[in-house]
Amino acid sequence: MDLRSVIALFALITAQCARASPPNFVLLFADDLGYGDLGCFGHPSSLTPNLDRLAARGLRFTDFYVTSSVCSPSRAALLTGRYQTRSGIYPGVLYPGSKGGLPLNETTVAEVLKSKGYATAIMGKWHLGVGLNGTYLPTRQGFDSYLGIPYSHDQGPCQNLTCFPPDVKCYGFCDQGVVTVPLMFNENIKQQPADFLQLEKAYSEFASQFISVAVQNKHPFFLYYPSHHTHYPQYAGADYAGKSPRGPFGDSLMEFDGTVGKILQTLEETGVINNTLIFFTGDNGPELMRKSRGGNAGLMKCGKGTTYEGGMREPAIAYWPGSIQPGVTRALASSLDILPTFAKLAGAALPDVQLDGVDMTNILLNHGPSERQAIFYYPTNPSEKYSVFAVRWTNFKAHYYTQGAIHSQSTPDSNCSSLPLLHHDPPLLYNLEADPSEYYNLNSAEWDSVLKQIQAVKEHFEASMVFGESEIAKGRDSALEPCCIPNCTPKPECCHCTSAL
Structure with a gap:
């Protein structure tokens, strides 16, 4: 046996030993990020050193798709491995007072992993419903703990909120006539409105504590970080404001990348980086109507809201030192494939329902071909009459x-x-x-x-x-909008609570 064969055999044995215990999973999900927005995907002025590092040392996907060009349906498909048309998260998106949400009989990837003893947590943007008494919150859908804003951070008046230090007001008016966006911890409102300047610091601390406790207790873990970045209105704290040559969008993206860096640091410090699969992608294409504040689809046509490539083709990166060899894959893949892939790697049973996702382990571990041959593009308002576009x-x-x-x-x-x-x-x-x-x-x-x-x-x-x-067709009720002072009047103005993060 020559030296190269010995090295290859050693690498294989090392990788198999690393996989002898269930891997941890970190799922990173950017918001309104275009195919051309990252440095590692070709943008000349975006500063994303941590994501670039994952791309350089991991597997970069050129042909990765989400199932919708707007937020809620894309997130439903990511977590369930099923098209949003099956779960009823259509047409459009959920709102603060929506009566519906991701049905509780849907099985999320968090629930799949919990069946194998995983600790589970989410920080960031949920956007799959709040409902009466928190019916649809993440803590009812397989997550042990949650810190975040339960829907999009523009779904509340933002013109008087601070998005950049020292006191630069948010650009635009966002949604009016509803409560200001709340920051929730599990099912309780911690702060309303959320302090955007301190938000990422709070997320980093939450992630670090969650990972550290899970490692200390010898539990495999699943951390889901659906970021608010880079959705409008952009914001960034003192460490990132004004630091990017790309302006407010670039600062926002840079702050997201900074949080990713802090997660990586914690994984390294706790000694589990080599047994953790990190997967990054985004929920839909850029909101081009915002111009320079709306992202960039690169070579892809159009953006958010459309079934052209710019609306549903996303940057994606898989990183797992010692198990995923660096490279680029043109294999066809989808956010639908996350659930069956994580389930396979964790040794968990798949939900007994019609899944639309396929296992990506051959792509990840062998740089092999995809089991997927087709992608189906639904519009933001799908119907049985028109079906796929x-x-x-x-x-x-x-x-x-x-x-x-x-x-x-x-x-x-x-x-x-x-x-x-x-x-x-x-x-x-x-x-x-x-x-x-x-x-x-x-x-x-x-x-x-x-x-x-x-x-x-x-x-x-x-x-x-x-x-x-359709869960969204169930309508809205302003009484369901999350308020830190229950039954106060006049709502929404009275829903205002401040506390340190």
Whole structure:
């Protein structure tokens, strides 16, 4: 046996020993982050050294997708491994006073891992419902502890709040006529409105304590960090404000990256970095209507709110020292695949429901091909009448319907902001390997066989889809908006409590 073979065998044995105990999982989920926003994905002025480090030493995905181009449905699919149409998280997103939320009969990845003795925690943006008496909060969905804002931080008046030190007010007005955004610990409001300047410090301390206690108690752990960054309005504390050449968006992104760095530091200090899989991606594409404050989709067409690539194709990185070898994969993968992958690695049983995700371990551990052949693109307001708007099969993408979105206005491409729904027969067809920007429609007869194959894949998938009752259609009740002083008047103005983080 030559020296190279000995080294390879030693590396294999080391990796297998590292996996002898259940791995820990850290799931990082950025908000409204475009495919082209990170330094490691090509942005010239974003400062993301910690994410760049993960990309350089881990596996970077070029073809990773989420299931929706807006927040709530994308998060539902990530946590359940099922399209949002099955769980009822459509159309659009949940609001502070929404009556519905992620149904409790859905099984989250946290619940899957808890069945194997994992400690579970979430910090950041939940956005899958609050409900009456906290019915839908993370602590009811498999998480042992929670620190965060339960929905988007623009879903409350923000014009008088401070987003940058010393007292730079948040840019824009956000939602009006509702309570200011609360910071919750488990099911109790700790602060209302949340102090944006101290928020990431609180998250870093929460993560460090959670990891340290889990390691001390010899529990495998799952930490889910769905960040508020880089969603509008951007904010950053004193350590990051004014530090990025990219302006407020860059400062916000840099602060997110800083929290990632502190999580990495804790994993290293507690000695579990080599037994922890860190997976990073984002919930949907950039909100281009915000211009320089709204992110960048890079080569991808359009952004948030659309079924073009810029709306649903996201940067993604997997990092696990000694188990995942550095590199780049063009394997087709989705946020739906997180649950079955974590379950496989933890030795946990899958939920007894129709899953849309597939196991990614062959991609992660062997740089092998994907079990996934197709991606189905639902609009923000899916319906059984129109079903999927587009299908990606291998390298090809067919658009059956296209529609722009207000979220993607302000670009020179009129397709991004054109609101009329357009039906395409025959479908628009693009080769995403040769044309990731969806510029050149393959409209000649030579591509008919590809369209027939995509149509067969589409019909097979649609036959399996059962739309769940819409949770968002259940409506809203202002009495359900979280308030730190129950039953106070006049609401929402009276919901105001300050405490140190």
